[in-house]
Amino acid sequence: MSRAGDNRAIPQLPEWLLLGPAWAWMAAFFLAPLALVVAYSFLSKGDYGGVAAPLTLDNYARLLDPLYLRILGRTLLLAVLTTLLCLALGYPLAYYMALYGGRRRSLLLLLVVLPFWTSFLVRTYGWIFLLRDTGLINTILTRLGLIQVPLPLLYNQGAVLAGLVHGFLPLMVLPLYASLERLDRSLLEAAADLGAAPAARLLRVTLPLTAPGIYAGSVLVFVSALGAYLTPELLGGGKSVLLGNLVQNQFTTARDWPFGSAISLLVLAVVGAALAVERRRREA
Amino acid sequence: MASWSRPRSLVLAAAAVYAFLHAPVLILVAFSFNESRFTVWTGLSWKWYRELARNPRILDALWNSLVVAMLSTALATVFGTLAACAMRRGAGRAARALDTALNLSIVTPEIVTGISLLAFFQVLFRFADLGLGLHTIVIAHVAFSIAFVVIVVRARLEALDPALEEAAMDLGASEWGAFWRVTLPLLKPGIVAAALLSFILSFDDYVITSLVAGVGSETLPLVIYSMARRGVSPVVNALSAVIVVALGALIVVADRLEKRSAG
């Protein structure tokens, strides 16, 4: 009997034909551009954009400047907050879907996936519509007489956080759900039989057993939030600079491509570190 | 499982999170039918949709988005499916390396991929007399879609029962025959799901597209962004509603396909 991986039915097409097109495309239009960015990070800024010859480590040295470290810190903080909030909101939802969803489970799952694939821009715009001074929330509160002056809900870090959490919540829910679904209920039953209260069951049994899902979801959300650019721009009022905005800024307004490249690599490095930690933990 | 009754608090929590997830978009859609251009409900009206249909900029952008999405989906699906087949087959070094590259493309933030492509095109266009345009958008979209196509098709391949193909071959079919008559049809739902996914990703992309678009190649997300920045207009609500419904339908179709094939 053949093993699952030994599929002779896929004809012995030469590997180059199968892999070739994808390889060529990725090499030309993903790896080469990235290599260019790496190269640029060692060059100097040309007048008014572009790059100029002198090789330098200056761009990396600049990253150590407290100003940029502060931006890095702020981005990390926001990413961590987003992850924690997603976890807090996503866990109950995934728990409900996995354990109590019953036959409607796949529908419930679809309802989570749907907003995720529906235009990120549209969803961000939805937040603008809700949070503006003359947006829905303020209009309702004013109508109800609860406030006299509109609350400044938009153009601050809170709005950005709301937008990010809203945007990436499904990324947390899906792995959590997968993990919770695989949970062996009999373990929970056994714990109950042994007299454990629901809270204790949650803490001592469920959470530890679903740890892989928690980590997977957290990494996904964290990494996505790190590179966030659109949400802070539209919801933040141009007042905050996160790493994503800084990169965009260096390539446009500041016209400092080499420095922008260095920052891009910094972002990639942080992303890579987060993923490496997750992989190490998974293999442990 | 034990018949624990659902804890009320959990149901409420789940419902609240669902509300949080869907409220912004539902409200947007609801207000696209509002007569007034302000956030005060004055009555039902289709007028913003009529204005939408008359807006040449939006129609042009819709056309561009469709063309780009279809071209990039076609290319990404073909390349991705072929690659997925190769990777399944007992991964050689080349396949593993491609796998790494594809994973890298998924985790790299869009802003970074976007600016890297912009820089790349800038260098390229010094030697070739080309410019930024729809073609550069297609190139970029294929580049980030291949990874997702591979993931979906590979998942489908793993789920295939090799015994079926073996049986076909034992019954006298050639390798190619078995592939065409057995594997491919079984793979089809996965391929279609991957294609739909790729279409949605392309149709919806803003960050990368905004960086590599050129003259006359404004896509729908670019228009939405531009209009959203200029303020709230019910026309944007209407446009959002149309996109949500259209993409939503595609997702449901993709989902049904997955269900049917898995069953």
Place this chain on the structure above:
Amino acid sequence: MRRRRLLASAVLTLAGCRRRLAGGEVNVYCWSDYVAADTIASFERETRVRVNYETFESQEEMLAKVIAGGSAWDVVFPGNTLVGPLVRRGLLDPLDHSRLPNLVNLEERFRDPPWDRGNRYTVTYMWGSSGVVYSRKALGKPITAWADLWDPALQGKLTLLDDPSEVLAACLKKLGYSLNSEKEPELAAARAEAVRQKPLVRAYINAEVKPQLIAGDVWAAQLWNGDAYQAIAENADLKYCLPAEGFALYADSAAILSRARNKDNAYRWINYLLRADVNAAVARATLFATPNARARELLDPALRANPDLYPPPERLAKAEWFAEISAQGQRVRDRIWTEIKAG
């Protein structure tokens, strides 16, 4: 019946998306809200040349795309400070004045401006000032100086332009320095002022702030004269102010990219914009200031004499044109901008 017509028009529009007019086309990249309602359509009717018109909200966005190369625009509208960089990179074609007969319509001072002597590469399209538009009603008192923008009463209701030169100009002027200053101590002081003001700022935003001004979400905004007056036209409570300490002047000019493919049509478009009636229509619609002497004569006397849009000499004495900053100065300013934004 109506629905069928709607569908038909939708289909036709889609089909006609790629229509080509007899005279070819021209690709124009310009600021948003910078033409009158009929400007493009009437050009297309007269010349049978299709205009592919795209807009940007910030110069930097435009410059980045043009410099990145390969963008197939024919006519772009750089501000006066960007003309130098574009010329030095060989991105602009010297203009053939024989193909621009309407050039004589321009005022004397715009025929030989400091940023482009003799109109060698550019033709001034519109010019203006950066001031403050505010709600007289909401604030209760007028704003007369940049210093007024540091008033705590403006908390959360103030916006500034999302542009380092504009924000620094406001701060430098408030301190009494030149807005083109590259002196480190002066710039450092300006940065301190901006950072001090930041808690009051609702957002750094450009012309997109207009709907918020009109709706009353924003009480005071640093804004360009034309956009300010467009908002005032929709909300009479708003007023424009040219700050007492001095203010910035800018000019947007039309230029032809050297990589342009439709140079003939590019000249036609620019010549068309130089026509007195066309330029006057734009000035009337957008409320920016026209550099075109013949066009100005066609304007309504009230508009022509508006002291905010066409400041008299005493006021202009306090104004300073934006000038090109050296590469070194640019570096310092960029860093300061990041510090302000990240602070």
